[in-house]
Amino acid sequence: MNQNTRVRIGLVATVAAVIAGGSLAAAPAIAATPSCATAWTAGTAYSGGATVSENGSNYTANWWTQGDDPATHAGATGSGQPWTSTGACSGTGTGGGTTPPGGGRPPPARAGAAARPADWCSARTRTSP
Numbered sequence: 001m002n003q004n005t006r007v008r009i010g011l012v013a014t015v016a017a018v019i020a021g022g023s024l025a026a027a028p029a030i031a032a033t034p035s036c037a038t039a040w041t042a043g044t045a046y047s048g049g050a051t052v053s054e055n056g057s058n059y060t061a062n063w064w065t066q067g068d069d070p071a072t073h074a075g076a077t078g079s080g081q082p083w084t085s086t087g088a089c090s091g092t093g094t095g096g097g098t099t100p101p102g103g104g105r106p107p108p109a110r111a112g113a114a115a116r117p118a119d120w121c122s123a124r125t126r127t128s129p
Contacts, residue, residue, distance in 0.1 A: 034090070039052065054071050059086060
């Protein structure tokens with residue numbers, strides 16, 4: 001038996017097995033590229049969870065941010081960067097973005113709350129006089 005005959009017999013056996021088994025593996029579907037969110041602008045304040053797009057990529061804000069360019073200030077969640085890239089997008093970035101409740105503004109100060117000193121988060125221990 002020559003090489004071509006062996007290949008044909010193998011192919012026929014494979015087709016018969018698929019038909020008998022009742023299943024046929026389909027090629028994986030190609031995922032569509034999502035639409036671009038609203039275009040990022042430096043003067044807009046974004047709160048955590050807001051989505052924007054820039055240069056053909058969508059980004060999600062990790063916390064409140066303003067002026068941090070997502071193309072240069074993005075990293076994985078927990079990286080310390082204000083933005084996380086959610087992947088490539090298609091379109092012009094004129095719609096589809098989200099702004100969480102509060103309109104992207106930082107939370108208001110509590111009534112009667114005193115301003116914290118600049119070093120309020122320092123590790124130093126203070127003692128009272």
